[in-house]
Amino acid sequence: MFKYLRIAILLVILATVAEEAWLAHSHAVSWSRPLQVAIYPINGDGSAVADAYLRGLQPRAFKSIEDFFADEARRRGLDIHRPVEIALAPIVASLPPQPPRDGSAIENLLWGLKIRYWAWRHDGVPGMRPQARLFVLYFDPATHDALPHSVGSERGMIGLVNAFATPAMAGSNAVVAAHELLHTLGATDKYDLASDQPVFPDGYAEPARAPRLPQQFAEIMAGRIPVSESDAEIPATLGACVIGDATAREIGWMKP
Ligand SMILES: [Zn+2]
Structure with a gap:
């Protein structure tokens, strides 16, 4: 009895996740309205440097990504005035599950479910229902020469971006974030x-x-x-x- 109940609950969760991903995606790529993107800052290494950087992030910190999409749409003569709207979400105090390195198909699928569940629990943005969600983990550049690979997944439209906690790297952090955002759109x-x-x-x-x-x-x-x-x-x-x-x-x- 409990076994069937557990299977039923699992099927409901899976169906919900699948439906939500499908809905979010089918709306996102029509470009009839601005794509709603939320960026969630996270302290990636628990350092004081990353903490100070997160607290100093301005609401318009990622405006360059909005401008990039708008400029590129205009350059192509597309009738999309504001392709992307970005909101800076409150700081998330939890670390997301990291993707498997060279994972098998099953490992990747499991991570996909885990990250969607984790995102669902941590994605509240006041006054907004984001279509795409980018979780940006900041690291102290003094103790990190290189960062783990960032990822963007079309399923669930979730990106995990690893970034350096210094204003000098804000431009290249935005490049990585825009790249992963485009992955969530199918690029x-x-x-x-x-x-x-x-x-x-x-x-x-x-x-x-x-x-x-x-x-x-x-x-x-x-x-x-x-x-x-x-x-x-x-x-x-x-x-x-x-x-x-x-x-x-x-x-x-x-x-x-
Ligand atoms: Zn890529």
């Missing part, structure tokens, strides 16, 4: 996973540019500016990034 990576080099032509901001290298801008889903066949630079701000044609197609900004 795919456009760089070579082994070398980190942008893939031609989809990972190039200006694939028709002659000479092809060096490029001046980064395609946001390639994440880097190709300067030679073997070198690419990390853009300092979203001002050095564009949404390329392949990404535009994936997020419903261009006909397939």
